[in-house]
Amino acid sequence: MISTDALIWAGVITYHPDLVKLKNLVNILEIQVDKIIVFNNGGCLDKDICKLFQGSNFEIIGCGENVGIAKALNEICRLAAQNLADYVVTFDQDSLPGDVFVNGLHDFIVTLSDSNKNVAAVGPVFVDERGSTEVLPVFQAGCWWVKKIDPLSGNHAAINASMLITSGMLLKISAWEKIGKFREDLFIDHVDTEWCLRALNREFELFVCPSVIMQHEISEEAPKRLFGRLVLKYSPIRRYYAFRNTSVLILGKYTPCGIRIYFLTTLCYRFFINLLVDKNMIRSLKAMLTGVVHGVIGKMGRR
Known part of the structure; x- marks a missing residue:
């Protein structure tokens, strides 16, 4: 001790x-x-x-x-x-x-x-x-x-x-x-x-x-760099939670303006980048879009 x-x-x-x-x-x-x-x-x-x-x-x-x-x-x-x-x-x-x-x-x-x-x-x-x-x-x-x-x-x-x-x-x-x-x-x-x-x-x-x-393992698989940016590799279900909860933070009352703009920009960027690196592009696409919709309408909890 x-x-x-x-x-x-x-x-x-x-x-x-x-x-x-x-x-x-x-x-x-x-x-x-x-x-x-x-x-x-x-x-x-x-x-x-x-x-x-x-x-x-x-x-x-x-x-x-x-x-x-x-x-x-x-x-x-x-x-x-x-x-x-x-x-x-x-x-x-x-x-x-x-x-x-x-x-x-x-x-x-x-x-x-x-x-x-x-x-x-x-x-x-x-x-x-x-x-x-x-x-x-x-x-x-x-x-x-x-x-x-x-x-x-x-x-x-x-x-x-x-x-x-x-x-x-x-x-x-x-x-x-x-x-x-x-x-x-x-x-x-x-x-x-x-x-x-x-x-x-x-x-x-x-x-x-x-x-x-x-x-520390910062993603489910070893991260990689694409266009000079660090890309974290996750399963479709984790993409869902990430996009849903990022949307919640963008709309959240405690989020400073700089972070709000950063999250909004990176959400758009990661949407396209993830489709390039994820193994199941269709499932990943559906998970990310569903996550954004659920974040906006406030559908929370376990998926």
Whole structure:
């Protein structure tokens, strides 16, 4: 366990997990946090997950049915709040943090808070090493567009961000209680983005720590570059959720103008690019169009 007076829990959301990858994650986290909560979203028996743990500082929740990422995150945060945890650090099952990952983010958020920053959450730099190495940029909202910052270039001590990814995100439970729950009717995709935009609206701040790096699979298949742009490869059902929830954010009252314009532009761009890279073009086309329609008319929840 890391040396700190703060009570830090980890939340891991699983769905048809690769047990080898999950075991690697568990082994790394067991010595870094006070307790690990695994939310079983289906595809694996609780007893199989139990076998991955060496100690007893864990709990498995969920009904083994896919209820979405947002509900899983809320249940993890609710349990942490009930047990007076100060922070929750959340992970996907395929994330691979380093040995001092949690300590690095905790020191980072404490330093920011001590400098009078009203911080809701912090996150690492993401690197996907499948194929060519891709570093995910940090997004900052401007008046009319979104600025993308390479977190590994320059001499950044802290990078102010408009959006964080929930995997690897260390959030303050006190901030979660003030900002509100993750929006469960989004189910998956942009669940983290929507919460971050509400955090900014409540005058909280979000930061990325350039010195903390995490390997993470940022799409279902290795991302590729097309026309100089990073293209994430997903199944048609994920295309549906991405296009539906992006449409919701474009129309959302908490979305800054720069992000709204950026999402609208990239939605059009990705519509055509996805048709070039997706294996089943017809299913993908139908999924994206249906997603936009459902987002506009407010048909939410699980597809």
